[in-house]
Amino acid sequence: MDKEFWLEIKSQVITYLTAIGPKILFAILAFIIGVFLIKILMRVLKRGLKKSRVELSLKTFIESLSIFLFYGFLIFGVGSIMGIETTSFLAVFGAVGIAIALALQGSLANFAGGVLILVFKPFKVNDLIQVNGNIGFVQQIDILYTRIKTFDGRIITMPNGNVSNSDVDNRTMEKYRRVDLDLRFNFEENIDELRILVTGALRKHPQLVQDLPVELYFNEIGESDMRFKARCWVESVDYWPLYWELLEGVKKDLDANGIKIPIPKKEVFQGDPTIALKK
CATH class of the missing domain: 3.30.70.100 (Alpha-Beta Plaits)
Structure with a gap:
Protein backbone atom coordinates (compact mmCIF):
# COMPACT_ATOMS: atom_id res chain seq x y z
CA MET A 1 0.00 0.00 0.00
CA ASP A 2 2.71 2.42 1.03
CA LYS A 3 4.88 1.47 -1.87
CA GLU A 4 2.07 2.04 -4.37
CA PHE A 5 1.26 5.39 -2.72
CA TRP A 6 4.80 6.66 -3.02
CA LEU A 7 5.06 5.43 -6.59
CA GLU A 8 1.90 7.38 -7.40
CA ILE A 9 3.31 10.51 -5.77
CA LYS A 10 6.56 10.10 -7.67
CA SER A 11 4.68 9.67 -10.93
CA GLN A 12 2.63 12.81 -10.35
CA VAL A 13 5.70 14.86 -9.43
CA ILE A 14 7.53 13.70 -12.55
CA THR A 15 4.48 14.48 -14.67
CA TYR A 16 4.19 17.95 -13.07
CA LEU A 17 7.88 18.72 -13.51
CA THR A 18 7.75 17.49 -17.09
CA ALA A 19 4.86 19.82 -17.78
CA ILE A 20 6.15 22.87 -15.92
CA GLY A 21 9.89 22.33 -16.42
CA PRO A 22 10.10 23.95 -19.86
CA LYS A 23 8.09 26.93 -18.57
CA ILE A 24 10.52 27.38 -15.68
CA LEU A 25 13.48 27.22 -18.04
CA PHE A 26 11.85 29.69 -20.44
CA ALA A 27 10.98 31.98 -17.52
CA ILE A 28 14.57 31.95 -16.23
CA LEU A 29 15.87 32.58 -19.74
CA ALA A 30 13.37 35.39 -20.25
CA PHE A 31 14.36 36.97 -16.93
CA ILE A 32 18.06 36.91 -17.81
CA ILE A 33 17.40 38.34 -21.28
CA GLY A 34 15.03 40.92 -19.77
CA VAL A 35 17.64 42.13 -17.29
CA PHE A 36 20.17 42.41 -20.11
CA LEU A 37 17.70 44.38 -22.25
CA ILE A 38 16.84 46.69 -19.35
CA LYS A 39 20.51 47.55 -18.94
CA ILE A 40 20.76 48.33 -22.67
CA LEU A 41 17.57 50.43 -22.58
CA MET A 42 18.82 52.36 -19.56
CA ARG A 43 22.09 53.11 -21.32
CA VAL A 44 20.21 54.35 -24.39
CA LEU A 45 17.88 56.38 -22.19
CA LYS A 46 20.76 57.99 -20.29
CA ARG A 47 22.53 58.88 -23.53
CA GLY A 48 19.34 60.36 -24.95
CA LEU A 49 18.70 62.40 -21.82
CA LYS A 50 22.32 63.55 -21.77
CA LYS A 51 22.05 64.86 -25.32
CA SER A 52 18.66 66.45 -24.72
CA ARG A 53 18.02 69.77 -23.00
CA VAL A 54 16.12 68.17 -20.16
CA GLU A 55 17.08 69.54 -16.73
CA LEU A 56 19.39 67.39 -14.63
CA SER A 57 16.81 67.09 -11.85
CA LEU A 58 14.26 65.69 -14.32
CA LYS A 59 16.84 63.31 -15.79
CA THR A 60 17.50 61.57 -12.48
CA PHE A 61 13.78 61.29 -11.81
CA ILE A 62 13.07 59.78 -15.25
CA GLU A 63 15.90 57.27 -14.83
CA SER A 64 14.64 56.11 -11.42
CA LEU A 65 11.05 55.83 -12.62
CA SER A 66 12.09 53.99 -15.81
CA ILE A 67 13.96 51.30 -13.84
CA PHE A 68 10.89 50.74 -11.70
CA LEU A 69 8.60 50.42 -14.74
CA PHE A 70 10.96 48.19 -16.74
CA TYR A 71 11.33 45.68 -13.94
CA GLY A 72 7.59 45.76 -13.35
CA PHE A 73 6.95 44.76 -16.97
CA LEU A 74 9.65 42.11 -16.74
CA ILE A 75 8.04 40.47 -13.72
CA PHE A 76 4.67 40.60 -15.47
CA GLY A 77 6.14 38.90 -18.56
CA VAL A 78 7.90 36.20 -16.52
CA GLY A 79 4.65 35.48 -14.70
CA SER A 80 2.81 35.11 -18.00
CA ILE A 81 5.43 32.62 -19.23
CA MET A 82 4.96 30.62 -16.03
CA GLY A 83 1.30 30.25 -16.96
CA ILE A 84 -0.20 32.75 -14.56
CA GLU A 85 -3.34 34.17 -16.17
CA THR A 86 -3.39 37.91 -16.82
CA THR A 87 -6.50 38.46 -14.72
CA SER A 88 -5.03 36.50 -11.84
CA PHE A 89 -1.75 38.31 -12.22
CA LEU A 90 -3.47 41.70 -12.16
CA ALA A 91 -5.54 40.65 -9.17
CA VAL A 92 -2.41 39.60 -7.28
CA PHE A 93 -0.65 42.82 -8.30
CA GLY A 94 -3.66 44.81 -7.20
CA ALA A 95 -3.79 43.12 -3.80
CA VAL A 96 -0.06 43.49 -3.35
CA GLY A 97 -0.30 47.10 -4.48
CA ILE A 98 -2.96 47.88 -1.91
CA ALA A 99 -0.93 46.22 0.83
CA ILE A 100 2.20 48.09 -0.21
CA ALA A 101 0.25 51.36 -0.43
CA LEU A 102 -0.99 50.95 3.13
CA ALA A 103 2.44 49.97 4.41
CA LEU A 104 4.31 52.67 2.49
CA GLN A 105 2.04 55.67 2.76
CA GLY A 106 5.05 57.87 3.49
CA SER A 107 6.86 56.63 0.38
CA LEU A 108 3.83 57.38 -1.78
CA ALA A 109 3.71 60.87 -0.30
CA ASN A 110 7.39 61.22 -1.18
CA PHE A 111 6.70 60.08 -4.73
CA ALA A 112 3.88 62.62 -5.06
CA GLY A 113 6.21 65.24 -3.59
CA GLY A 114 8.87 64.40 -6.17
CA VAL A 115 6.33 64.86 -8.97
CA LEU A 116 5.28 68.24 -7.54
CA ILE A 117 8.90 69.36 -7.30
CA LEU A 118 9.52 68.47 -10.95
CA VAL A 119 6.27 70.07 -12.14
CA PHE A 120 6.42 73.36 -10.22
CA LYS A 121 10.25 73.52 -10.05
CA PRO A 122 10.83 75.38 -6.77
CA PHE A 123 14.45 74.32 -7.26
CA LYS A 124 16.65 72.24 -9.52
CA VAL A 125 19.98 70.44 -9.35
CA ASN A 126 22.90 72.75 -8.40
CA ASP A 127 20.60 75.33 -6.77
CA LEU A 128 21.49 76.56 -3.28
CA ILE A 129 18.44 76.04 -1.07
CA GLN A 130 17.44 76.13 2.59
CA VAL A 131 14.79 73.66 3.74
CA ASN A 132 13.86 72.92 7.36
CA GLY A 133 17.05 74.53 8.63
CA ASN A 134 19.30 72.68 6.16
CA ILE A 135 21.32 74.75 3.68
CA GLY A 136 23.14 73.21 0.73
CA PHE A 137 23.47 72.71 -3.01
CA VAL A 138 21.00 70.27 -4.59
CA GLN A 139 22.92 67.20 -5.74
CA GLN A 140 20.14 64.87 -6.84
CA ILE A 141 16.34 64.64 -7.06
CA ASP A 142 15.15 61.01 -7.05
CA ILE A 143 11.67 59.49 -7.03
CA LEU A 144 11.46 59.57 -3.23
CA TYR A 145 14.31 61.74 -1.94
CA THR A 146 16.22 64.95 -2.56
CA ARG A 147 19.91 65.14 -1.65
CA ILE A 148 21.77 68.35 -0.84
CA LYS A 149 25.44 68.96 -0.08
CA THR A 150 26.19 71.42 2.70
CA PHE A 151 29.07 73.91 2.77
CA ASP A 152 31.05 71.64 5.10
CA GLY A 153 30.75 68.63 2.77
CA ARG A 154 27.86 66.75 4.40
CA ILE A 155 25.18 65.01 2.31
CA ILE A 156 21.64 65.45 3.65
CA THR A 157 18.87 63.24 2.25
CA MET A 158 15.38 64.71 2.63
CA PRO A 159 12.05 62.98 1.83
CA ASN A 160 10.33 64.68 -1.10
CA GLY A 161 7.04 64.70 0.80
CA ASN A 162 8.53 66.89 3.53
CA VAL A 163 10.33 69.11 1.04
CA SER A 164 7.25 69.75 -1.10
CA ASN A 165 5.25 70.71 2.01
CA SER A 166 7.92 73.03 3.47
CA ASP A 167 9.04 76.57 2.78
CA VAL A 168 11.93 76.40 0.33
CA ASP A 169 14.36 79.30 0.29
CA ASN A 170 15.99 79.13 -3.14
CA ARG A 171 19.02 81.40 -2.95
CA THR A 172 20.21 80.99 -6.53
CA MET A 173 16.93 81.15 -8.47
CA GLU A 174 17.55 84.84 -9.21
CA LYS A 175 20.75 85.79 -11.01
CA ASN A 257 41.76 106.16 6.56
CA GLY A 258 42.15 106.00 10.31
CA ILE A 259 38.52 105.17 11.06
CA LYS A 260 38.20 102.78 13.97
CA ILE A 261 35.36 100.46 14.88
CA PRO A 262 33.73 101.83 18.09
CA ILE A 263 34.09 100.03 21.39
CA PRO A 264 31.07 100.21 23.75
CA LYS A 265 31.73 102.68 26.56
CA LYS A 266 29.91 103.61 29.74
CA GLU A 267 30.43 106.71 31.82
CA VAL A 268 30.11 106.29 35.58
CA PHE A 269 29.43 109.36 37.73
CA GLN A 270 30.20 109.22 41.44
CA GLY A 271 28.37 111.59 43.75
CA ASP A 272 29.95 113.68 46.50
CA PRO A 273 30.59 111.26 49.43
CA THR A 274 30.30 114.14 51.95
CA ILE A 275 26.62 114.49 51.12
CA ALA A 276 25.95 110.91 52.23
CA LEU A 277 27.89 111.52 55.50
CA LYS A 278 25.86 114.64 56.31
CA LYS A 279 22.65 112.64 56.03
Whole structure:
Protein backbone atom coordinates (compact mmCIF):
# COMPACT_ATOMS: atom_id res chain seq x y z
CA MET A 1 0.00 0.00 0.00
CA ASP A 2 2.71 2.42 1.03
CA LYS A 3 4.88 1.47 -1.87
CA GLU A 4 2.07 2.04 -4.37
CA PHE A 5 1.26 5.39 -2.72
CA TRP A 6 4.80 6.66 -3.02
CA LEU A 7 5.06 5.43 -6.59
CA GLU A 8 1.90 7.38 -7.40
CA ILE A 9 3.31 10.51 -5.77
CA LYS A 10 6.56 10.10 -7.67
CA SER A 11 4.68 9.67 -10.93
CA GLN A 12 2.63 12.81 -10.35
CA VAL A 13 5.70 14.86 -9.43
CA ILE A 14 7.53 13.70 -12.55
CA THR A 15 4.48 14.48 -14.67
CA TYR A 16 4.19 17.95 -13.07
CA LEU A 17 7.88 18.72 -13.51
CA THR A 18 7.75 17.49 -17.09
CA ALA A 19 4.86 19.82 -17.78
CA ILE A 20 6.15 22.87 -15.92
CA GLY A 21 9.89 22.33 -16.42
CA PRO A 22 10.10 23.95 -19.86
CA LYS A 23 8.09 26.93 -18.57
CA ILE A 24 10.52 27.38 -15.68
CA LEU A 25 13.48 27.22 -18.04
CA PHE A 26 11.85 29.69 -20.44
CA ALA A 27 10.98 31.98 -17.52
CA ILE A 28 14.57 31.95 -16.23
CA LEU A 29 15.87 32.58 -19.74
CA ALA A 30 13.37 35.39 -20.25
CA PHE A 31 14.36 36.97 -16.93
CA ILE A 32 18.06 36.91 -17.81
CA ILE A 33 17.40 38.34 -21.28
CA GLY A 34 15.03 40.92 -19.77
CA VAL A 35 17.64 42.13 -17.29
CA PHE A 36 20.17 42.41 -20.11
CA LEU A 37 17.70 44.38 -22.25
CA ILE A 38 16.84 46.69 -19.35
CA LYS A 39 20.51 47.55 -18.94
CA ILE A 40 20.76 48.33 -22.67
CA LEU A 41 17.57 50.43 -22.58
CA MET A 42 18.82 52.36 -19.56
CA ARG A 43 22.09 53.11 -21.32
CA VAL A 44 20.21 54.35 -24.39
CA LEU A 45 17.88 56.38 -22.19
CA LYS A 46 20.76 57.99 -20.29
CA ARG A 47 22.53 58.88 -23.53
CA GLY A 48 19.34 60.36 -24.95
CA LEU A 49 18.70 62.40 -21.82
CA LYS A 50 22.32 63.55 -21.77
CA LYS A 51 22.05 64.86 -25.32
CA SER A 52 18.66 66.45 -24.72
CA ARG A 53 18.02 69.77 -23.00
CA VAL A 54 16.12 68.17 -20.16
CA GLU A 55 17.08 69.54 -16.73
CA LEU A 56 19.39 67.39 -14.63
CA SER A 57 16.81 67.09 -11.85
CA LEU A 58 14.26 65.69 -14.32
CA LYS A 59 16.84 63.31 -15.79
CA THR A 60 17.50 61.57 -12.48
CA PHE A 61 13.78 61.29 -11.81
CA ILE A 62 13.07 59.78 -15.25
CA GLU A 63 15.90 57.27 -14.83
CA SER A 64 14.64 56.11 -11.42
CA LEU A 65 11.05 55.83 -12.62
CA SER A 66 12.09 53.99 -15.81
CA ILE A 67 13.96 51.30 -13.84
CA PHE A 68 10.89 50.74 -11.70
CA LEU A 69 8.60 50.42 -14.74
CA PHE A 70 10.96 48.19 -16.74
CA TYR A 71 11.33 45.68 -13.94
CA GLY A 72 7.59 45.76 -13.35
CA PHE A 73 6.95 44.76 -16.97
CA LEU A 74 9.65 42.11 -16.74
CA ILE A 75 8.04 40.47 -13.72
CA PHE A 76 4.67 40.60 -15.47
CA GLY A 77 6.14 38.90 -18.56
CA VAL A 78 7.90 36.20 -16.52
CA GLY A 79 4.65 35.48 -14.70
CA SER A 80 2.81 35.11 -18.00
CA ILE A 81 5.43 32.62 -19.23
CA MET A 82 4.96 30.62 -16.03
CA GLY A 83 1.30 30.25 -16.96
CA ILE A 84 -0.20 32.75 -14.56
CA GLU A 85 -3.34 34.17 -16.17
CA THR A 86 -3.39 37.91 -16.82
CA THR A 87 -6.50 38.46 -14.72
CA SER A 88 -5.03 36.50 -11.84
CA PHE A 89 -1.75 38.31 -12.22
CA LEU A 90 -3.47 41.70 -12.16
CA ALA A 91 -5.54 40.65 -9.17
CA VAL A 92 -2.41 39.60 -7.28
CA PHE A 93 -0.65 42.82 -8.30
CA GLY A 94 -3.66 44.81 -7.20
CA ALA A 95 -3.79 43.12 -3.80
CA VAL A 96 -0.06 43.49 -3.35
CA GLY A 97 -0.30 47.10 -4.48
CA ILE A 98 -2.96 47.88 -1.91
CA ALA A 99 -0.93 46.22 0.83
CA ILE A 100 2.20 48.09 -0.21
CA ALA A 101 0.25 51.36 -0.43
CA LEU A 102 -0.99 50.95 3.13
CA ALA A 103 2.44 49.97 4.41
CA LEU A 104 4.31 52.67 2.49
CA GLN A 105 2.04 55.67 2.76
CA GLY A 106 5.05 57.87 3.49
CA SER A 107 6.86 56.63 0.38
CA LEU A 108 3.83 57.38 -1.78
CA ALA A 109 3.71 60.87 -0.30
CA ASN A 110 7.39 61.22 -1.18
CA PHE A 111 6.70 60.08 -4.73
CA ALA A 112 3.88 62.62 -5.06
CA GLY A 113 6.21 65.24 -3.59
CA GLY A 114 8.87 64.40 -6.17
CA VAL A 115 6.33 64.86 -8.97
CA LEU A 116 5.28 68.24 -7.54
CA ILE A 117 8.90 69.36 -7.30
CA LEU A 118 9.52 68.47 -10.95
CA VAL A 119 6.27 70.07 -12.14
CA PHE A 120 6.42 73.36 -10.22
CA LYS A 121 10.25 73.52 -10.05
CA PRO A 122 10.83 75.38 -6.77
CA PHE A 123 14.45 74.32 -7.26
CA LYS A 124 16.65 72.24 -9.52
CA VAL A 125 19.98 70.44 -9.35
CA ASN A 126 22.90 72.75 -8.40
CA ASP A 127 20.60 75.33 -6.77
CA LEU A 128 21.49 76.56 -3.28
CA ILE A 129 18.44 76.04 -1.07
CA GLN A 130 17.44 76.13 2.59
CA VAL A 131 14.79 73.66 3.74
CA ASN A 132 13.86 72.92 7.36
CA GLY A 133 17.05 74.53 8.63
CA ASN A 134 19.30 72.68 6.16
CA ILE A 135 21.32 74.75 3.68
CA GLY A 136 23.14 73.21 0.73
CA PHE A 137 23.47 72.71 -3.01
CA VAL A 138 21.00 70.27 -4.59
CA GLN A 139 22.92 67.20 -5.74
CA GLN A 140 20.14 64.87 -6.84
CA ILE A 141 16.34 64.64 -7.06
CA ASP A 142 15.15 61.01 -7.05
CA ILE A 143 11.67 59.49 -7.03
CA LEU A 144 11.46 59.57 -3.23
CA TYR A 145 14.31 61.74 -1.94
CA THR A 146 16.22 64.95 -2.56
CA ARG A 147 19.91 65.14 -1.65
CA ILE A 148 21.77 68.35 -0.84
CA LYS A 149 25.44 68.96 -0.08
CA THR A 150 26.19 71.42 2.70
CA PHE A 151 29.07 73.91 2.77
CA ASP A 152 31.05 71.64 5.10
CA GLY A 153 30.75 68.63 2.77
CA ARG A 154 27.86 66.75 4.40
CA ILE A 155 25.18 65.01 2.31
CA ILE A 156 21.64 65.45 3.65
CA THR A 157 18.87 63.24 2.25
CA MET A 158 15.38 64.71 2.63
CA PRO A 159 12.05 62.98 1.83
CA ASN A 160 10.33 64.68 -1.10
CA GLY A 161 7.04 64.70 0.80
CA ASN A 162 8.53 66.89 3.53
CA VAL A 163 10.33 69.11 1.04
CA SER A 164 7.25 69.75 -1.10
CA ASN A 165 5.25 70.71 2.01
CA SER A 166 7.92 73.03 3.47
CA ASP A 167 9.04 76.57 2.78
CA VAL A 168 11.93 76.40 0.33
CA ASP A 169 14.36 79.30 0.29
CA ASN A 170 15.99 79.13 -3.14
CA ARG A 171 19.02 81.40 -2.95
CA THR A 172 20.21 80.99 -6.53
CA MET A 173 16.93 81.15 -8.47
CA GLU A 174 17.55 84.84 -9.21
CA LYS A 175 20.75 85.79 -11.01
CA TYR A 176 21.69 88.54 -8.55
CA ARG A 177 21.51 88.76 -4.77
CA ARG A 178 21.96 91.74 -2.48
CA VAL A 179 24.76 91.78 0.10
CA ASP A 180 23.92 93.56 3.37
CA LEU A 181 26.81 94.57 5.63
CA ASP A 182 26.11 95.83 9.16
CA LEU A 183 28.66 98.50 10.14
CA ARG A 184 29.14 100.64 13.26
CA PHE A 185 30.95 103.96 13.68
CA ASN A 186 31.68 106.50 16.37
CA PHE A 187 29.37 109.50 16.70
CA GLU A 188 32.29 111.78 15.87
CA GLU A 189 32.61 110.45 12.31
CA ASN A 190 31.25 112.45 9.35
CA ILE A 191 28.35 110.59 7.72
CA ASP A 192 28.93 111.95 4.21
CA GLU A 193 32.60 111.00 4.31
CA LEU A 194 31.72 107.53 5.57
CA ARG A 195 29.28 107.08 2.71
CA ILE A 196 31.90 108.00 0.11
CA LEU A 197 34.54 105.78 1.74
CA VAL A 198 32.41 102.65 2.21
CA THR A 199 30.69 102.73 -1.20
CA GLY A 200 34.07 103.34 -2.82
CA ALA A 201 35.55 100.33 -1.03
CA LEU A 202 32.68 98.17 -2.23
CA ARG A 203 32.96 99.32 -5.85
CA LYS A 204 36.62 98.29 -5.93
CA HIS A 205 35.69 94.60 -6.03
CA PRO A 206 35.88 93.38 -9.66
CA GLN A 207 32.95 90.96 -9.30
CA LEU A 208 30.50 93.54 -7.96
CA VAL A 209 27.47 94.18 -10.19
CA GLN A 210 28.23 97.80 -11.04
CA ASP A 211 24.90 98.51 -12.75
CA LEU A 212 22.93 97.94 -9.51
CA PRO A 213 22.90 100.33 -6.51
CA VAL A 214 25.80 100.53 -4.06
CA GLU A 215 24.52 102.31 -0.96
CA LEU A 216 25.20 103.13 2.68
CA TYR A 217 22.22 103.91 4.92
CA PHE A 218 22.17 105.35 8.42
CA ASN A 219 20.13 102.58 9.99
CA GLU A 220 20.04 103.15 13.76
CA ILE A 221 21.38 105.21 16.66
CA GLY A 222 22.88 102.85 19.23
CA GLU A 223 23.82 103.47 22.83
CA SER A 224 27.45 104.13 21.97
CA ASP A 225 27.64 104.15 18.16
CA MET A 226 26.00 104.95 14.84
CA ARG A 227 24.79 101.86 12.97
CA PHE A 228 24.83 101.71 9.20
CA LYS A 229 23.82 99.16 6.57
CA ALA A 230 25.88 98.91 3.39
CA ARG A 231 24.19 97.35 0.37
CA CYS A 232 25.45 96.11 -2.98
CA TRP A 233 24.67 93.36 -5.48
CA VAL A 234 26.59 90.25 -6.58
CA GLU A 235 25.83 87.12 -8.59
CA SER A 236 23.91 84.65 -6.44
CA VAL A 237 26.32 81.76 -7.00
CA ASP A 238 29.20 83.88 -5.64
CA TYR A 239 27.34 85.33 -2.65
CA TRP A 240 29.25 83.92 0.32
CA PRO A 241 32.82 84.27 -1.00
CA LEU A 242 32.09 87.85 -2.07
CA TYR A 243 30.33 88.65 1.21
CA TRP A 244 33.51 87.89 3.15
CA GLU A 245 35.76 89.60 0.61
CA LEU A 246 33.64 92.76 0.57
CA LEU A 247 33.53 92.94 4.36
CA GLU A 248 37.30 92.52 4.51
CA GLY A 249 37.80 95.18 1.83
CA VAL A 250 35.69 97.71 3.72
CA LYS A 251 37.63 97.06 6.96
CA LYS A 252 40.98 97.56 5.20
CA ASP A 253 39.87 100.89 3.69
CA LEU A 254 38.56 102.05 7.05
CA ASP A 255 41.91 101.22 8.66
CA ALA A 256 43.78 103.00 5.89
CA ASN A 257 41.76 106.16 6.56
CA GLY A 258 42.15 106.00 10.31
CA ILE A 259 38.52 105.17 11.06
CA LYS A 260 38.20 102.78 13.97
CA ILE A 261 35.36 100.46 14.88
CA PRO A 262 33.73 101.83 18.09
CA ILE A 263 34.09 100.03 21.39
CA PRO A 264 31.07 100.21 23.75
CA LYS A 265 31.73 102.68 26.56
CA LYS A 266 29.91 103.61 29.74
CA GLU A 267 30.43 106.71 31.82
CA VAL A 268 30.11 106.29 35.58
CA PHE A 269 29.43 109.36 37.73
CA GLN A 270 30.20 109.22 41.44
CA GLY A 271 28.37 111.59 43.75
CA ASP A 272 29.95 113.68 46.50
CA PRO A 273 30.59 111.26 49.43
CA THR A 274 30.30 114.14 51.95
CA ILE A 275 26.62 114.49 51.12
CA ALA A 276 25.95 110.91 52.23
CA LEU A 277 27.89 111.52 55.50
CA LYS A 278 25.86 114.64 56.31
CA LYS A 279 22.65 112.64 56.03
